[in-house]
Amino acid sequence: MTPDEAEREITDLEDSTAARVRRIVADALAGGVDASRLRSLARRLADILRGVVVGAAQLGARIAQALAGLRPRRVVIPPAVLPPVTPPIERVVARAVADLEHRPRRQVAERAADQLADVGQGLVTRAVAAGTEVVARRRPDAEVMWIAERDACLTCQRLSGHIMPPGRRFPASVTYGDKPLKWDKFDGHPPRHPHCRCRIRVVIGDMSAASAALQREARRSVVRGFSMPGESGAARVRAADRLLRRGAGLPRSVEEYGRAAVAAGRFLRGRQVPAGAGRRPR
Template sequence: MTVTEIPVPQTPAQQLDAIEQQADAEIQAIISAAVAAGLSGAAILAVLAALTNAVSTAAQQGFTVGAQIVLQGAAGRRARMRQLAIEPLPTSVEEDVRAVVEDVARRIDAAIAGEAPDTTSAPVTPTPANVELDRFRRRMRILAVTKIHQAASSATFSYARWLGLDLEWVTRRDGKACTVCASMNGRRVPAGEKFANPRAPGVPRRLWAGFQGLPPTHPSCRCRVIPRT
């Protein structure tokens, strides 16, 4: 990933929120256009590339914010490593989006095949296929948020390691932090090291597989890391 300019003069948290909202609006528009002519698995598969591009763009913007978190506060600091090495995401955007889209396409086709024909004109409850469509919208929203914050953490970690800066975990203090995230708030690690799995009352012994020492600790997690000298 490369660092690009994002003309949003806000705090990093506000920038990431804005990226989330923009990505969600684009994703929902893509899905709505896909099913406008009829809901089917083929219609969902047809927008795989567009959805991948939307999430990839959002992740790139998240990466830029994560890099700026370090670079804006480290002016004049010399790199301790010759070459900047970018920490890869736990899983790629492409494989994550493909997994969701292909799974939903199968579910929608199966739901349509199992639906009984509507012989009444009275309002009916949502069909199984529409239920799957709503679930798809939520899954894509969660995936986009998760990849944005994975990319932001990757950038912050990579640039902090390059400049020899320690990292501190920052949990969103909006009253919605889970037990895992709350237990991580304020923890620090030396430059180039990742965070160990939290151990605290109420924290599950086995965490989400996508957590590999950097935020997010779970899908939709909005924790961040910030550099410390």
């Protein structure tokens, strides 16, 4: 299995889970939106997503073994390491019930569908990371490394290439941005924020060169301005400026481009990752 193949499997499960949640919400609320139907929907979704979470953790364990070159073995995932399913669903439903008093019911249903789909996707991301951690903990010589996308946010870019012992939290205080991202649901492993598609990977032996390469590519992404359209362009320019002032350690042509972008206040060739340059499928 290659890293690209592994990423496709995880992304497919995240996306299919979000789509499945949307279908369930639509079917459950087709006959009307009221508190009773919303609470019944919460129970049904929790039952379904518990099974999805177990499968996602097993997927994470299988991928972790494959990418680390370990012999495939069935991994028992302790229930205690799995992300809790019921609380995030019930929080969304409670807000939806409260919204019924002052929002149109169709709007309440659409908003709940969006938020519950996000919950489903996030649970898959967390469960995959949990399965990866279980594999790492079974070997005394294993660690886990953070992998970010080329157009990840400034906080995730700063984490890319970081290596931690299994069971230890990745830091919440690091960023290339103006200030660390605050998100109370960050538990020290992916996702770092809503819609995050960072991963952790089991690494064995001296991985300093691989770690340095990922950190260098993250700095290149910051200076080049690779980012999603929804992220502030001005914040990306400021990040590139700070990094160049500190010393980015990048090829001269890349740094010259970054300085020109800072002077212009925008990235002259846009912010999209070029085709074939490592952006994950959406």
